[in-house]
Amino acid sequence: MINIHDLLQQGENAAIESKEILFAELMRLFQQSGVFHYDAIALENTDIKQLNLTKIAQYFDNYQVDFSNEEQPEILLKNTDILAENYQVTIAGLLIFGINPQKWLPSACISFAHFAGDDISEELIDNQVISGTLDYQIDTALAIIKNNTLSPSMINGTRTETQKFNYPDKVFRELLVNACVHRNYAISGSRIRIFMFDNRIEFMSPGKLPNTVTIEKLGYGVSYSINPVIVKFMENLRYIDKLGRGLPMVCKIAKDNGKTVKFEEIGEEFKVTLEL
16 A cells, blocks of 8 residues: 555655755756855854864964964964865864865765776785875875886896886876866765776766866866966975976876876776876
């Protein structure tokens, strides 16, 4: 027998779910078009206590600002987009200076998997989840990639020579920075994923390219910013410049060594495949 109350409840739940999906989609569209910047919005139930004040003081030391002697530190943090107007922590502030960013942003981390072959069905050699602030994630992921790309070497006279081409650190660092800085943090439930195979490494980041940027433009140094507040902090921390030189550098080093780089948009995800 059909229960009218159950049907009404199902309809109400479906309507709520539909509204949530629509809201999330609108958030993504607005961010892509530059109408607003998701990284600048405040996170509920946060305040200055969720921030690493020692790291913040070190950050301001570079600009001859003595943060420890500020009479009203919240004002300074608000004026530099670490706190929002309501003195809650911004998404950018938490991702750069937070004590535990994943408590509020559980998907803002990196999954790394190394497969023993050229296919995702192969045995796993290494599998890790990297959390923390964005700079910590980048540094840790770079160390993990380097550890998983060690090449055999041989002694030739007085020199030790590797038997396989190794990319310089700056190539992997650029692709990691690109993934962390330009991902769409409005997409919840999806991490940055790095898949390493024998013949390639894939960097997958939630979110499409901005409306003004195409796949074809990326190799020519087009600079774009989905998250301008995060970009500002990461630039000041010397992780990026805003000249758009990173991806062209990756493409040139790969090409000079007979390797390929492939950029793709797959659904709500941006993917870079680097031939090893």
